[in-house]
């Protein structure tokens with residue numbers, strides 16, 4: 013599978029000269045398995061993904077981790093939605109038994125066009141990811157994470173390789189979600205995880221639903237993760253600051269042999 017990062021920020025887009033190298037778009041990651049394009053979140057990074065996807069004949073499946081704006085704001089600007097010969101399948105985010113779709117912001121109030129009027133064939137799947145993808149020869153499982161308003165992480169397995177992407181999560185060892193996280197991460201070839209805070213942000217940002225780089229690195233060591241990707245960067249973090257964060261995380265993980273990357277727009281990983 014090929015993982016591509018199109019938006020790596022949390023909270024709000026932050027374009028400008030200080031974010032040129034890592035990028036300023038919000039959360040959007042794609043995973044390609046054969047002719048299948050799995051879209052994980054529809055932050056503003058989905059704009060560029062849409063330009064790429066529209067030029068392919070891949071089968072497109074969109075999933076969202078939760079309904080915060082940095083994860084759905086870009087959805088109406090996804091080019092394949094405007095192609096008449098295209099099917100886009102929306103896999104529901106199921107929270108407390110209720111399905112949610114990124115079309116929620118195309119209701120005619122927050123965006124000028126309603127999703128029902130889109131040129132593409134929009135298929136709202138009525139079963140969750142965990143039961144949907146097996147028929148295609150790979151698995152996409154979701155699991156609840158510790159984030160205000162509720163959210164999920166994604167675990168994708170294909171040909172004995174496992175990619176786990178946890179866009180928003182506050183690592184809290186006292187949370188009932190912690191053991192679920194540990195189980196989901198187990199044996200991942202690549203873990204991509206929220207690392208919005210540095211130690212100076214804590215404790216003021218406790219309860220906001222994000223993790224510190226240190227907490228994440230410590231967890232990666234404990235769970236013997238092979239490859240770690242820091243994701244969901246704070247919008248105030250400059251390129252130079254992310255360089256420093258990446259260097260210190262790499263140092264912290266070096267003795268454990270864990271490879272660490274700071275996610276940037278345009279980063280591709282073949283697993």
Ligand SMILES: [Zn+2]
Pocket residue numbers: 022023039080082083179180244
């Ligand atoms: Zn977020």
Ligand SMILES: [Zn+2]
Pocket residue numbers: 078080159163180221
């Ligand atoms: Zn969030």
